Amino acid sequence: MRSAQFGLRNLAVLFLAIPLGMALLFWSVGINSSNAETTATAAESVAAWEKIATVVEHPRCLNCHQVESPRQGDSSRLHVPLVVRGEDNMGVTGMRCTTCHSQTGNNPTSGVPGAPHWSLAPLEQNWQGLSSGDICRQVRDPKRNGNMDAERMITHFADDELVGWGWNPGPGREAVPMPRAELVEHVKTWLAGGSECPQ
Numbered sequence: 001m002r003s004a005q006f007g008l009r010n011l012a013v014l015f016l017a018i019p020l021g022m023a024l025l026f027w028s029v030g031i032n033s034s035n036a037e038t039t040a041t042a043a044e045s046v047a048a049w050e051k052i053a054t055v056v057e058h059p060r061c062l063n064c065h066q067v068e069s070p071r072q073g074d075s076s077r078l079h080v081p082l083v084v085r086g087e088d089n090m091g092v093t094g095m096r097c098t099t100c101h102s103q104t105g106n107n108p109t110s111g112v113p114g115a116p117h118w119s120l121a122p123l124e125q126n127w128q129g130l131s132s133g134d135i136c137r138q139v140r141d142p143k144r145n146g147n148m149d150a151e152r153m154i155t156h157f158a159d160d161e162l163v164g165w166g167w168n169p170g171p172g173r174e175a176v177p178m179p180r181a182e183l184v185e186h187v188k189t190w191l192a193g194g195s196e197c198p199q
Helices: 002-034 042-056 132-140 150-159 161-167 180-192
Strands: none
Touching (some): 042 180, 150 161, 150 180
């Protein structure tokens, strides 16, 4: 009788252990695959940059990566009223970015766009008049990209609220031309292949 009870107990433990073990195995595989590093060749890195360039050269990004004055709209027309950079990239006295642009989001009543940290990009991050290759070399250079390493750059593209505005620019403005998650994957590939740039 005891051996039969012992056998039943062991069988019950076995039936509980197998699903638990399988769950732990699949959980472990999921963790390892989500943390797996992206690998890429130099050619794949350049190809990934070409995809990234369709975003960084889009008006939603390029309009604020200017030397002295931001641009507006899908046609990148000169900002009206005329705004100039100022010492902190947010305009000058009497014509500050925050005079019109909310730091919390788009204004649905006036149509004026807004997002946290709304301002011109720092001067060292100017893309005005640069080729795709020159923008690429600027973006990968920590001295000109806000001192971002690869991890911070991925976070910047994936989570930065001002960058995210490009996908939610408000009525009358074209959004960035690819899903944000897809852009992040291209950034990972570009970095993994050595941050290669076209000529």
